[in-house]
Amino acid sequence: MQRRARVVLSAIGAMIAALGAVPPAQAKILAQWVQLGPDGTAIVRAIADGACPSVIFDGAAVPMNLRAAPGQAFGNVKPAQFPVHGCEVVAPPGAIAAMLDGRPLPLPRPNPRRIVVFGDTGCRLKTGDPWQACNDPNAWPFAKIAALAAAARPDLVIHVGDYEYREDPCPPGNAGCAGSPAGYGWAPWNADFFAPAAPLFAAAPWIMVRGNHKDCSRAGEGWFRFLDPSPMEQDCRDLTGDYVVRLGHFGIVVVDSAKVKDGAGPDSEQVPILRRQMRDVLAKIPTNAWLATHKPVNAMLAKPGDPQANIVSNKVLQAALGADMPASVRLYVAGHIHFFQAVDFGGARPPQLVVGTGGDNLEPMPSASVAGADINGRIADRAVTYSGFAYMVWDRLEPATWAGTLFDSNGKPIDRCRLADRLLSCGS
DSSP, X not given: OHHHHHHHHHHHHHHHHHHHTOOOOOOOEEEEEEEEOGGGOEEEEEEESSSOOEEEETTEEEEOXXXXXXXXXXXXXXXXXXXXXXXXXXXXXXXXXXXXXXXEOOOOOSSOSEEEEEOOOSOOBOTTSOOOOTTOTTTSXXXXXXXXXXXTOOSEEEEOSOOOOBOSOOOTTOTTTTTOOOSSSHHHHIIIIIHHXXXXXXXXXXXXXXXXXXXXXXXXXXXXXXXXXXXXXXXXXXXXXXXXXXXXXXXXXEEOOTTOOSSOOTTOTHXXXXXXXXXXXXXXXXXXXXXXXXXXXXXXXXXXXXXXXXXXXXXXXXXHHGGGOOTTEEEEEEOSXXXXXXXXXXXXXXXXXXXXXXXXXXXXXXXXXXXXXXXXXXXXXXXXXXXXXXXXXXXXXXXXXXXXXXXXXTSOEEEEEEEETTEEEEOO
């Protein structure tokens, strides 16, 4: 009887000790996604309100590393508040399955067969610009677009840049944006991007392109804390260079054009910098690739102040990249201009696709014809432009042949395209 009592007391003591050893509640995960970086790396990223969690790769727990601590000093940027932890861990090569916070993470697949493309997704709150109704899902449809794109079950998402536009406080009495956070810190970043992107984060890995609103004079801190694929730095810097995302025999060349000057010419001092950065990665480009950059290399838009004239975007990028671009690069993908545009050059250079239609205030279409126009020294054989909220889904038919569908913000097909090698045709 005494022995039994001792056993019971011992068991009770063990339970009390175990209860005392229960770890504190895990930090809340505010956002989680998989981001593709250079040389085949897949990076699991998370934002938490406490210590960084662990990711379960193929049944084994791997602790995430702290990328950016709350209030961590970061130089050469606008003041902003980030009371959250930025966390990251590189997925082990060959990992098949990953879980974070009880939810599966979409690891990359080689040779993706379905790719979603869009950009310029934030809601425009800026003194001097038309105030966008962030509270109206039709006036700012990014949440709808993200959910619809997730339902398409893509293998890859390419965001061509510009995620957070809520720079200035909503004017008093404006119901369309009432209650919106503003500035460059965590609250506007979350409202503009992380919260509405959640369904699409769960559907596929992403390639994140840096946009001009993420340069060091604006929301650069959030870019480096959360989205830049390289290790966290101590200070914000622009023109950070290029890298190649490799997915089997297919690749995406990613160019940081956030600070490339829109109005400069081919003699700009930026040309040799950008040319050198491209030459650093030329040997890594696979035999079938696209190039993703925020600012278009060869697009055309209406001239500000003169709607009857067009101007070229961007002369600096074409001067820097054009001469060295290998034949394996079949398409330029960009945003920055808030409309859809597809420009084909008859195979003489990669065609240009612009999908800056993800949610921010739209821009008018060029009034003059783009087809037949001289764009950076080449005549555009064919061109299609559409001004409306939209996202694009590309399906691979053959290694270098793709069928693309442009969907509006309600999921209705509005245009169809075909990319065969370097020939792009749109118009259904």
